[in-house]
Amino acid sequence: MTDRYAVIGNPIAHSKSPLIHGMFAEQTGQRISYEAIAAPLDGFAATIARLRAEGYKGCNVTVPFKFEAYALATELTPRARAAQAVNTLKFDGETILGDNTDGAGLVRDIEHNIGVLLEKKRVLLMGAGGASFGVVLPLLTTYAQLTVVNRTVGKAQQLAATFAAHAHIAGLGYNDLQGQHFDVVINATSTGLSDELAPLPDDIFASPALAYDMMYGRDTPFLRFARAHGAQTADGLGMLVEQAAEAFYLWRGVRPDTTPVMAALHLQK
Ligand code: ATR
Numbered sequence: 001m002t003d004r005y006a007v008i009g010n011p012i013a014h015s016k017s018p019l020i021h022g023m024f025a026e027q028t029g030q031r032i033s034y035e036a037i038a039a040p041l042d043g044f045a046a047t048i049a050r051l052r053a054e055g056y057k058g059c060n061v062t063v064p065f066k067f068e069a070y071a072l073a074t075e076l077t078p079r080a081r082a083a084q085a086v087n088t089l090k091f092d093g094e095t096i097l098g099d100n101t102d103g104a105g106l107v108r109d110i111e112h113n114i115g116v117l118l119e120k121k122r123v124l125l126m127g128a129g130g131a132s133f134g135v136v137l138p139l140l141t142t143y144a145q146l147t148v149v150n151r152t153v154g155k156a157q158q159l160a161a162t163f164a165a166h167a168h169i170a171g172l173g174y175n176d177l178q179g180q181h182f183d184v185v186i187n188a189t190s191t192g193l194s195d196e197l198a199p200l201p202d203d204i205f206a207s208p209a210l211a212y213d214m215m216y217g218r219d220t221p222f223l224r225f226a227r228a229h230g231a232q233t234a235d236g237l238g239m240l241v242e243q244a245a246e247a248f249y250l251w252r253g254v255r256p257d258t259t260p261v262m263a264a265l266h267l268q269k
Pocket residue numbers: 126127128129130131132150151152155188189190191196197198199
């Protein structure tokens with residue numbers, strides 16, 4: 001019996017998830033299939049209903065359906081509840097379990113693959129949209145000192161207030177960053193898509209510092225700015241592989257080795 005999984009998004013054609021999960025399955029000897037499915041913008045719930053009826057065991061969910069997946073889940077993991085968004089669904093009888101593995105993937109990539117331990121580090125998270133919400137709780141569990149900065153200051157303050165019960169987070173505007181330095185700066189804004197750069201001060205990076213762009217597959221203005229100001233840089237490819245590994249673990253109870261998968265994807269670039 002081959003268990004079936006899929007990633008659902010719109011658009012979805014360029015997703016690397018089928019390739020990644022295919023490599024995980026081969027490596028671990030798990031008999032699964034994994035395909036990319038484009039759901040119509042108004043057809044996410046219907047697509048999930050179809051997959052469940054056809055006996056699929058779960059799926060990954062990407063843009064723009066992560067909030068709908070959150071609403072559809074009948075049970076949520078704490079990190080999905082905190083993210084208010086779901087990127088992984090597991091179907092089990094009547095239960096639709098919603099999880100969010102994005103933040104765990106980010107933390108694992110930074111700490112394990114790149115080798116920067118986040119405890120006590122001054123971490124700046126840029127953006128206060130869905131991408132930021134998705135990673136805040138796992139970032140806080142590392143005991144990093146977290147600051148969130150956003151163009152619309154009110155949204156950064158709102159995000160900080162949402163997580164105030166877990167830890168103190170500062171919610172700031174870009175003007176408030178003058179004179180502050182950070183060990184790790186994470187770009188969770190959508191600026192890379194439009195080749196824009198958020199107004200970071202020139203001396204934002206401590207020495208040494210890591211600049212991490214959650215987007216992958218393109219050299220963003222943020223990464224160029226970071227390199228020009230002496231920071232080590234990383235794009236989000238490692239996060240993509242690690243969030244997939246975390247989803248694979250949720251479904252199959254087996255943790256794949258991400259190192260050869262990362263190497264294979266780097267060769268593809
Ligand atoms: P996502 O779900 O990918 O986070 P989003 O909810 O639309 O998408 O959020 C995009 C984020 O990028 C927001 O934090 C946005 O800032 P605002 O809340 O002020 O809109 C940020 N962003 C987009 N363009 C930006 C720019 N040119 N400079 C700074 N921040 C920008």
